[in-house]
Amino acid sequence: MILKQRKSDSWVEESQFSYEGKSHNHTVLLEENNFYTSWVNSLNELNQLNNLEQDWDGEDAEKPDSETIISIRTWLRNRFQNREQPPTKIIADTYGSIIIEWHLDGDYFEVEVSDPDHAEWMLVRGAEPATHGVFHINHSAENSDDTISSTESRPMHQSPNEATTWLQAVNA
Amino acid sequence: MPDQSDPVSPDEWILRRVPYNELNKLIDPDITPPISSTAFRPTKNDNDGVSVFRELFATPDEVANLYMQQNPGKKCYVIRVKAEAILEPGLGITLTPDPIIELPGHALIPELNTERYFTLDKNWCKEVQSKISIPLTIQNIVHWPNI
Numbered sequence: 001m002i003l004k005q006r007k008s009d010s011w012v013e014e015s016q017f018s019y020e021g022k023s024h025n026h027t028v029l030l031e032e033n034n035f036y037t038s039w040v041n042s043l044n045e046l047n048q049l050n051n052l053e054q055d056w057d058g059e060d061a062e063k064p065d066s067e068t069i070i071s072i073r074t075w076l077r078n079r080f081q082n083r084e085q086p087p088t089k090i091i092a093d094t095y096g097s098i099i100i101e102w103h104l105d106g107d108y109f110e111v112e113v114s115d116p117d118h119a120e121w122m123l124v125r126g127a128e129p130a131t132h133g134v135f136h137i138n139h140s141a142e143n144s145d146d147t148i149s150s151t152e153s154r155p156m157h158q159s160p161n162e163a164t165t166w167l168q169a170v171n172a
Numbered sequence: 173m174p175d176q177s178d179p180v181s182p183d184e185w186i187l188r189r190v191p192y193n194e195l196n197k198l199i200d201p202d203i204t205p206p207i208s209s210t211a212f213r214p215t216k217n218d219n220d221g222v223s224v225f226r227e228l229f230a231t232p233d234e235v236a237n238l239y240m241q242q243n244p245g246k247k248c249y250v251i252r253v254k255a256e257a258i259l260e261p262g263l264g265i266t267l268t269p270d271p272i273i274e275l276p277g278h279a280l281i282p283e284l285n286t287e288r289y290f291t292l293d294k295n296w297c298k299e300v301q302s303k304i305s306i307p308l309t310i311q312n313i314v315h316w317p318n319i
Contacts (some may be wrong), residue, residue: 058243
């Protein structure tokens with residue numbers, strides 16, 4: 001922000017801006033990389049769950065259903081294309097459901113997917129009572145304007161190389 | 173001398189074992205918060221409630237060793253939570269001593285049980301789990317699996 005103001009001041013300032021502007025652009029690029037890296041990591045987490053075995057916890061936990069994982073991939077791809085916040089964590093519970101977690105500024109948002117078309121969400125904001133809902137994850141994957149609007153979005157710029165990496169993770 | 177059948181005091185430390193699996197990180201020290209709310213989710217075997225131990229009677233290593241004895245080839249974390257955080261009135265859950273032969277200090281959170289999770293009030297269970305786990309940090313991990 002400061003650099004933009006300096007850019008309009010004078011030619012000398014412009015010169016200084018050119019140097020510092022490069023540094024500034026680099027900062028933007030780092031944020032962009034974090035965005036894609038987070039998405040790649042999330043998709044890797046999801047893909048790994050496909051390799052879980054029955055009784056993965058030693059206490060009779062169920063293996064996640066592959067069709068459910070495919071459905072979630074599609075849904076998450078839509079989240080990514082909408083430039084939404086990548087999940088903080090994706091895990092399986094002992095019933096084979098997939099839990100997608102977001103932790104944002106002290107708030108907690110969770111989507112639990114128990115079969116390829118059924119998802120339940122929960123939003124916990126501090127000490128307030130949680131809010132809950134359900135949606136058809138296949139339907140919402142085809143329509144970006146669904147009940148998950150409470151997830152926060154962060155505007156980011158496109159990065160073709162990182163996007164390719166992400167899509168490879170999705171399609172793995 | 174304390175007896176394991178005595179009521180749980182709010183100032184006690186409560187131990188909860190969390191399965192380790194490299195493909196499914198219920199605990200991930202690299203993110204904040206590190207402990208997923210599923211760490212407190214009742215399993216299909218938790219008909220009487222979620223199982224915990226009282227550090228007054230059992231060490232984190234003893235709790236982990238019991239898990240590994242019961243589940244050969246598996247590993248686990250052990251996390252430690254102040255009892256008062258569980259007994260927080262707003263949560264509506266309790267800690268009930270439930271001595272077992274294998275290790276002293278066993279207790280239950282009876283309200284978080286399989287039936288309630290599946291058929292009665294899943295949303296309530298999930299909210300309680302999240303409110304216990306979200307404040308926890310890496311400092312609450314008191315036994316790490318030997319990876």
